[in-house]
Amino acid sequence: MSVALRRFITMNKLYIYSLTLLLMLFPSAALSDAVAAAADSVTIEISQTPSEIPPGDAVLINLKLSNNAAMVSGKCYKHDVYFMKQGDTNEYFAIVGTDVSQKGDHVKLSIIVNYHDSEIESFDFDISLIAVEYPVEKLTVAKKLVTPPKKANKRLAEERKLVKAAYAKTTPEPEFSEPFIMPLNTKFSSTFGRRRIYNGVPKAPHNGLDLRGNVGKPVKVSNTGTIVMARDLYFTGNTMIVSHGLGLHTAYFHLSNMNKKVGDKVKRGDIIGKVGMTGRVTGPHLHFGVKMNGLYVNPLSALDVFNDYYSRSR
Numbered sequence: 001m002s003v004a005l006r007r008f009i010t011m012n013k014l015y016i017y018s019l020t021l022l023l024m025l026f027p028s029a030a031l032s033d034a035v036a037a038a039a040d041s042v043t044i045e046i047s048q049t050p051s052e053i054p055p056g057d058a059v060l061i062n063l064k065l066s067n068n069a070a071m072v073s074g075k076c077y078k079h080d081v082y083f084m085k086q087g088d089t090n091e092y093f094a095i096v097g098t099d100v101s102q103k104g105d106h107v108k109l110s111i112i113v114n115y116h117d118s119e120i121e122s123f124d125f126d127i128s129l130i131a132v133e134y135p136v137e138k139l140t141v142a143k144k145l146v147t148p149p150k151k152a153n154k155r156l157a158e159e160r161k162l163v164k165a166a167y168a169k170t171t172p173e174p175e176f177s178e179p180f181i182m183p184l185n186t187k188f189s190s191t192f193g194r195r196r197i198y199n200g201v202p203k204a205p206h207n208g209l210d211l212r213g214n215v216g217k218p219v220k221v222s223n224t225g226t227i228v229m230a231r232d233l234y235f236t237g238n239t240m241i242v243s244h245g246l247g248l249h250t251a252y253f254h255l256s257n258m259n260k261k262v263g264d265k266v267k268r269g270d271i272i273g274k275v276g277m278t279g280r281v282t283g284p285h286l287h288f289g290v291k292m293n294g295l296y297v298n299p300l301s302a303l304d305v306f307n308d309y310y311s312r313s314r
């Protein structure tokens with residue numbers, strides 16, 4: 001368990017000055033009380049857990065406001081970040097993904113707080129990163145899966161659009177109310193972030209977790225949500241994508257069988273398909289992906305962060 005880093009941002013709101021001006025013009029007991037109350041500056045306390053993360057991990061952001069707000073929203077990598085209010089308190093949590101290819105020691109999270117008096121505070125928080133060297137993995141697969149033939153271009157372009165549309169489907173509220181689970185309780189055959197070289201050609205880093213399993217082994221959905229994709233794709237084979245709300249999705253690739261269709265509601269642990277070896281694979285396994293604010297993150301970090309959230313939320 002890592003210690004949370006706490007940072008404080010104190011802001012004096014503009015209306016303190018306008019009230020001070022009024023007091024100078026019309027001194028009265030009532031106004032003087034108002035100025036005293038307003039002079040207690042608005043405090044925003046923000047922290048991240050873990051206190052630093054490797055690029056590609058998810059992080060838990062905790063925001064505590066001294067004043068009641070109407071709404072808190074955020075953006076990271078130009079994607080929406082959803083803040084979850086904790087009961088009647090002025091405390092919020094958000095779960096944010098970082099880019100595995102991110103350089104430098106931080107990534108910017110922009111936050112906007114809308115108060116009931118229609119005042120707005122906007123500020124940036126730097127999510128702290130630590131450098132890691134992901135291992136290199138050399139793989140040999142069928143040639144057409146490294147350099148697809150020209151005739152596959154139309155299909156690939158169409159599939160990119162469909163995947164993008166599936167990931168665009170979300171709800172601002174979570175569909176789940178419990179931590180995420182692993183879809184298979186087996187060992188990993190490949191971890192997240194590995195720099196992959198297919199038949200000698202460097203490709204994008206591995207954007208999920210590969211779980212061992214023979215063809216036909218049942219695959220559980222990681223959490224409650226809605227199926228937004230269930231179809232055969234060129235690289236990822238039989239592909240299922242589940243929307244969980246909050247801009248968060250889980251993905252299941254290379255399946256031999258898919259037993260849910262688009263629009264189906266699923267509960268955490270439901271069997272949605274079976275392990276297979278469809279698409280670009282060297283053998284049977286389940287590729288498990290977790291996507292949030294537009295980025296695939298390390299599924300293990302995402303599971304940890306949600307466990308942490310449920311142990312701290314109210």
Ligand SMILES: [Zn+2]
Pocket residue numbers: 190206208209210286287288
């Ligand atoms: Zn994989």
